[in-house]
Amino acid sequence: MTVATVLDVGPPAPRRGRSFWRYWRGNLKGSEFTWALAFSVPYIAVFLAFVVYPVFYGLWMGSAPALYAEVFSDVIYRDTVINTLIFVALGVNLKLFLALLLSGVFMRPGRVTKVMLMLFVLPWAVPQLPAFISLHWMLNGEWGLLNNALWILGGIEGPSWLNERWTALGCAIASHLWKWTPFWTVILLAGRMSIPQDIYDAAKVDGATGLNSFLFVTFPLLSNLYLVLTLLATIFLLGDFNTVFFVTGGGPNNETHLLATLGIRNAFDLARPDLGVAAVMTALPVLIPLVIILMRRMKTAEVQL
């Protein structure tokens, strides 16, 4: 899929029935064209029924302007927007920066590194729900493992992490990092591995070692991938429901909701689906430009994920 094919398809010129079909058929022979249609019908059906229809249904549900007045007047919504901004900004950047550094650590040859990498990716393989339930209980101020360990090993009385807005939000971000940093590390590791060794050798001859080889070889070559991953991670994080839902439950007092969890809360706890959709829709002015940039980048850069 390159830009070239988009261009040389040209504008469709269906005049009459026959030429319309001839245009779509292209160079496929009679029965082959039927097969091609039959093969692409399942995905077209899935896309229309489960993407296009819900999207338009959602747009229709959230189309009343009065809803937005209601959404914006909600104090919880304002907190939620701030939380979402913090969660996304810190979550994406910390996660990718850590992944970038760790992928360098795991580049080192040797069995110890291999074993470490295998252990390090375990959180990725653990399903989200067991992991986040465990983190939720671990962070319990009274009986949780974290505070027990702090008390026994260091004599420190830990705070009740989940009962205060900012510590709770911090815990949600940390939980997200725990679950997802391995995934991005593996991707960046593969990115690093695809850089040919000759480039490093050439740079070495020119005197670039250590930090310099990272700054002048690795980073420029990875920057495009890094940018695409940043955009992708931003979109994924905007839609992240499970972390906050299970680690903080949106609490205390609905102070740590994200847009994704607030939408579900409005729709099901308050039984106001339209209000839920409206809350989520307020992310569209940010989401749509991101999607457009990302779709272009992914196509031209041929970075696949």
Place this chain on the structure above:
Amino acid sequence: MSLRSFAAADSVAVAAASASAGRLRRAARRWRYASNTGRILLYAVLLVWTFTPIYNIVMIALEHEGDVYGSNIVPVQPSLDSFWVVFSQGYWYLEHFWEQFGNSAFIAGMVTFLVLLIGSLTSFTVGRMRLRNGWLLTNAALLTYVIPASFLAIPFYLIMNHYGLANNPWSVIAALVTFATPYAIFIFQEYGRSIPIELDESARIDGASPLHIYLRIYLPLMAPALVAVGTYALLLAWNEYLYQFLLLSDKRSMTVPVALAQFLNSDVAPWNYMMATAIIYALPPIATYYAFRHRMSSGLTMGGVKG
């Protein structure tokens, strides 16, 4: 200048050189030592970070109910009772555990199968048969890939209720197939480029139908990509919670994660049983992941970076 002074000068130079070489070597050794220590420290931190939550699950699963509410950091009287309770469905929250596990397995299996089928058919028509305007399909997939699934949950839920598919596993399967297929299409497209198109063309000249080419040439050669995507779809279905929670509310149609989250809402959550359930639920994907790890991570990055 006498020979001796030459030798003396020379030996001074040699001594200086060897001294500086020694200094360098010592510095290098110190640096290596420091960097090794740093590495060991880093690994230790990573291990503690990675394993604390996992240790927490195991510890609580091994505890008795009363000991969960204590200040210990190792199980007081470790026992496997909780696992036995889960296996024998011996607690009222767990009375349908195996049925729910079966539901999870059914959904994951169907999602994997359908994602592989629909994804491979689509990328076969676009990439191999070169269906005109096939890029529309690829773009549709790309668009779906970048829409957060949780943002579509509310309209999706209402539509499914409208269709009368509430409490039906097929509604969840539909949702998961929708969100997993785009990734499958990318990977298949990308991987398919490494298979020479001449194979298809020569089969075509010999009179093979597209179905024949798809079954006999395309699928066998795509096996590695199929494994990668299959693992991905399986893990996705096993990880998903939101759609299962919204669409499956009946005790007998729900899946394990939904049942687990119900525990959480009860007044006295039996944490040890929950954690035992969580471990049993987490084992199949972990095993699958480690079995197909290399395939999966190469699948994730097919295409890689362009310099």
